[in-house]
């Protein structure tokens with residue numbers, strides 16, 4: 326940890342940083358950064374943390390930012406709960422500037438700058454930052470270290486209510502556009518193997534399949550990118566027609582993991598080699614056993630090696646698990662009575678404490694997740710999704726009772742409509758409401 330104890334006078338700080346006294350005082354007056362303590366006699370006393378703050382701001386200036394932009398960036402990083410100096414803590418005072426020139430620190434700074442530009446809807450600065458990154462680093466590194474990690478961070482800011490959905494959409498739009506452009510500009514395939522990449526139906530998160538397509542295309546493979554929400558129908562015919570050596574599907578959510586399972590079942594039954602990955606398999610790894618095909622791993626970088634192995638024919642077949650009879654019976658009952666269950670639920674929930682639109686969204690969301698969890702053999706998968714909903718309700722200051730009342734009414738509706746067959750659902754609702 327960098328010390329925050331006031332220990333250095335103005336002269337020592339000017340010597341250490343090389344900044345002019347007037348400039349330092351102007352930063353303090355205009356931006357309050359840094360804001361040193363004062364001695365009894367009114368003299369400024371700076372801590373080691375203050376000195377590193379000054380060096381951090383100076384570093385951003387050498388990278389081309391104005392001082393007010395550098396301060397904005399500092400404030401945005403701090404507001405997201407991250408210490409902008411995280412990482413400098415173990416460095417001695419005099420070697421911070423040397424470490425600042427290492428590629429990792431530069432990439433981290435460029436990522437922070439890109440995030441800040443996106444949060445400010447500053448397209449020009451965001452694009453300039455990316456151009457700078459591409460001029461300094463390899464395409465693969467910028468895509469993974471800046472764009473992917475940047476998207477992840479913006480997703481986290483949105484989730485914790487520190488970024489709006491508009492900021493998140495703006496950033497993902499810019500990131501997608503850049504990957505798209507790189508993909509169209511990549512050279513023609515130099516290898517004979519063909520890989521199909523896409524999202525299963527209900528999945529709209531196209532950023533990582535597009536990124537995977539780019540990384541594979543840059544290795545010379547003939548990649549056919551299919552985009553979002555690809556239905557199972559005719560998929561096998563298409564894969565056979567283009568003589569695909571491998572089909573990759575990516576799912577981020579529980580619901581799309583169930584669609585992915587359906588599509589990969591259809592493809593595997595035709596002898597087509599398949600691979601899959603995405604957030605949901607990292608959060609709920611037990612789902613992997615229920616999906617035919619090859620899990621490509623928890624990270625995009627390493628999945629590329631796995632793809633190389635698969636297209637070389639190093640394929641080890643494995644039998645996927647299937648959901649238990651009680652889960653499949655509950656799925657059947659639930660699917661056939663879902664409309665009745667949901668209208669009973671709405672009746673039970675009167676008077677409504679939330680808007681009908683929000684209620685419909687909530688019911689639709691939970692229903693899709695219940696069906697997916699039954700299909701994938703474990704109702705506990707829904708808890709992860711509901712925990713996500715709980716955190717979201719909390720971030721947006723919604724009372725937790727709204728969720729409990731909803732769960733209780735759901736259980737009663739299941740009782741009324743599919744009592745007996747609905748046991749796995751009821752058991753989960755019961756356990757969840759007791760948590």
Ligand code: B12
Nearest residue numbers: 476477480497528529530531532533602603604624625628
């Ligand atoms: C951008 C974004 C969107 C954009 C997508 C734009 C686009 N064309 O891609 C839009 C606005 C469309 C969107 C919509 C929605 N989104 Co969204 N979105 C995101 C965000 C911020 C990034 C998605 C992404 O690209 N992830 C990939 C990278 C950036 O994330 P990562 O964590 O670093 O990825 C690691 C692993 O997951 C894994 N991995 C990921 N993909 C792959 C692929 C392969 C092959 C491999 C091997 C590994 C792998 O490797 C990475 C590490 O190396 C995420 C947050 C997040 N962190 O993922 C939410 C997120 C995925 N979205 C979420 C939600 C809820 C939604 C919506 C339901 C919101 C709504 N109410 O409408 C819709 C649903 C759309 C749908 N049905 O598919 C949730 C999902 C949670 C859940 N329980 O389901 C997330 C996690 C946000 C959150 N924290 O709550 N979203």
